[in-house]
Amino acid sequence: MKKNVLVLPGDGIGQEVCEASLPVISAMDLPITLTFGEIGWACWMREGNPVPDQTWEKIAGADAVLLGAITSKGKAQAQQALPQPLQQKGIEYVSPVIQLRQKLGLFANIRPVKYVAGDQRPFRCCVIRENTEGLYAGMDFKGVRPAVSGWLKHPNLDKYGPEEAAWTVRLQTRYGLERLFQTAFEYARKHDFTRVTFADKPNVMRESGHFAGSIFHEVAARFPEIAADIHNVDAIALWLVRKPHEFGVIVAENMFGDILSDLAAGVMGGLGLAPSANIGSHAAYFEPVHGSAPGMAGQGKANPCAMFYTIALMLEYLGFELQAEKLQHAVDRVVRDGKVATYDLGGTASTQEMAQAIIRELLHP
Ligand code: NAI
Ligand code: MG
Numbered sequence: 001m002k003k004n005v006l007v008l009p010g011d012g013i014g015q016e017v018c019e020a021s022l023p024v025i026s027a028m029d030l031p032i033t034l035t036f037g038e039i040g041w042a043c044w045m046r047e048g049n050p051v052p053d054q055t056w057e058k059i060a061g062a063d064a065v066l067l068g069a070i071t072s073k074g075k076a077q078a079q080q081a082l083p084q085p086l087q088q089k090g091i092e093y094v095s096p097v098i099q100l101r102q103k104l105g106l107f108a109n110i111r112p113v114k115y116v117a118g119d120q121r122p123f124r125c126c127v128i129r130e131n132t133e134g135l136y137a138g139m140d141f142k143g144v145r146p147a148v149s150g151w152l153k154h155p156n157l158d159k160y161g162p163e164e165a166a167w168t169v170r171l172q173t174r175y176g177l178e179r180l181f182q183t184a185f186e187y188a189r190k191h192d193f194t195r196v197t198f199a200d201k202p203n204v205m206r207e208s209g210h211f212a213g214s215i216f217h218e219v220a221a222r223f224p225e226i227a228a229d230i231h232n233v234d235a236i237a238l239w240l241v242r243k244p245h246e247f248g249v250i251v252a253e254n255m256f257g258d259i260l261s262d263l264a265a266g267v268m269g270g271l272g273l274a275p276s277a278n279i280g281s282h283a284a285y286f287e288p289v290h291g292s293a294p295g296m297a298g299q300g301k302a303n304p305c306a307m308f309y310t311i312a313l314m315l316e317y318l319g320f321e322l323q324a325e326k327l328q329h330a331v332d333r334v335v336r337d338g339k340v341a342t343y344d345l346g347g348t349a350s351t352q353e354m355a356q357a358i359i360r361e362l363l364h365p
Contacts, residue, residue: 002031003318006062008055010040010096012292013302013351014068020355021307027359028323030315035062039096040070040292044078048086050096059104064314065285068307070096071292100285106278107132107176108183109257111289112313113264113274115244117336117345123245126193127264128184129257131278133176136254139169172208172253174215181219183279184251188226193248196226199233199256212253237263265289272303272344273335275310277317286314303342304355305331330362 005025009018025032037055044050050070059065073081078093100106109131114124143163157165181198188196198216202209213230220228226248233256239246240260244267252260265274274289288306296302308331315324334340340357341347349357 002033003063004033004035004061005314005318006035006037006058006065007068008037008039008065009068010292011042011071012069012294012297013290014040014070014292016297016300016302016351017288017304017307018066018068020304020351021311021358023355024308024311024327024359024362027363028327030320030323032318039067041072044093045082048082048089048091050093051099056103059100059283064318065100065283066311066314067097067100067285067287069288069290069292071294072097097287101131101278104278104283104285105132105280106283106285107179108279109261110183110187110277110279110313111261111264111274112309113244113268114332115268116332117338118269121245125244125247125264126187126191126249127257127261128180128187128249128251129261130176130180130251130253132254133171133173134253134255134257135168135170136258137169137171139171140166141168142166170205170208170253172212177212177215178219179281181216181251182222184249185219185223185226185228188249189223194225194227195248196220196223196228197236197247197250198228198230199236199250199252199260200230201233201256202230203232216251233260236260240264240267261289269335270303270344271306272342273305273309275306275313277310277313279317284314284317286310286317300350300352301343302351303344304351305335305342305358308355308358327362330365331358333365334358334361 007018009015025034035058037058039051039055043052072095075093109129112126115122184196200209200212202213216230233252236250237260240263250260265271268274271290276287276289278285288310290306293302308327312324312327334357340349340354342349342354
């Protein structure tokens with residue numbers, strides 16, 4: 001059956017890597033119809049809405065969404081940037097990426113990591129980050145409210161009084177954790193990883209850490225062939241740099257996962273190579289880890305590899321597993337070979353030249 005993919009190129013280099021890499025879909029002759037939509041900063045400036053209604057309609061009709069990258073700013077900054085007539089309407093800015101994750105219920109952010117060229121030993125692993133709760137649940141307050149003043153005890157609070165304090169709550173729910181761990185173990189099984197590691201900090205965050213840990217072990221028991229362990233997130237950061245080949249799937253709550261996945265992208269060779277998938281029960285969108293890189297936009301020199309790897313993730317999700325694997329391997333070979341390389345990989349190739357080299361390698365290995 002034909003699949004509908006909605007492409008949202010977005011801003012800056014997002015547009016450039018989309019344009020360069022999308023010809024791969026027709027080159028592979030896949031039963032996929034591409035539709036295009038708008039998202040990002042230009043939409044915000046035009047109509048005070050970074051995800052226009054039309055785009056939401058298109059998302060509803062798509063089997064998968066492929067996003068380039070968007071430019072995003074803080075609420076106050078975004079508000080100030082708006083043209084006067086829109087500013088007066090007092091519209092609140094919410095990052096498009098956050099809107100997509102929340103409205104579509106995309107609870108898992110999957111970031112496969114692999115190292116294919118250079119002086120280290122090759123490895124692959126995968127960081128899976130919870131996307132909806134944890135330390136980014138949005139429970140972030142200034143001043144101590146009466147409701148918690150009874151149990152919020154800390155000697156530093158007495159120094160300037162409760163109003164001169166701010167606090168963030170880490171929310172861990174059984175609902176959120178069960179589906180996260182289930183996804184992590186299923187991912188490991190499907191991709192032949194023999195180990196799932198839960199990166200947390202149970203020796204300091206005792207209640208939420210032990211609660212999450214017990215659910216991790218419950219889920220792990222359903223996957224007896226996969227080794228399951230829990231380690232402190234700081235130790236994992238160290239070992240990801242020193243011995244990345246010892247890991248399989250690393251799963252973590254929102255903030256820890258955010259940090260570890262950027263670290264992992266650095267270990268694999270930079271943002272130009274790192275793909276991601278945002279997965280929910282009924283929807284998914286796919287994007288390179290990098291942003292719109294405004295300083296580099298318009299120069300045609302962004303590395304499109306992250307986008308090609310991202311397309312491969314999407315193809316796998318849509319059921320084109322064989323083609324996904326072929327595409328991944330073609331990108332691996334071009335990166336390893338190094339004859340055609342963008343600036344971040346030590347070469348001088350343009351976005352287009354790199355993309356064409358990958359498509360050539362895919363069609364004529
Ligand atoms: P960024 O990822 O856009 O760029 C950081 C640096 O990484 C660039 O200056 C460049 O040196 C390098 N880089 C990134 N992508 C590359 C590529 N494909 N090839 C070669 N080098 C690459 O992050 P930054 O500068 O912090 O954010 C810029 C804008 O993007 C901001 O508005 C930010 O909010 C947004 N952003 C959007 C994301 C998304 O669409 N999900 C994710 C991260 C940032
Ligand atoms: Mg990040």
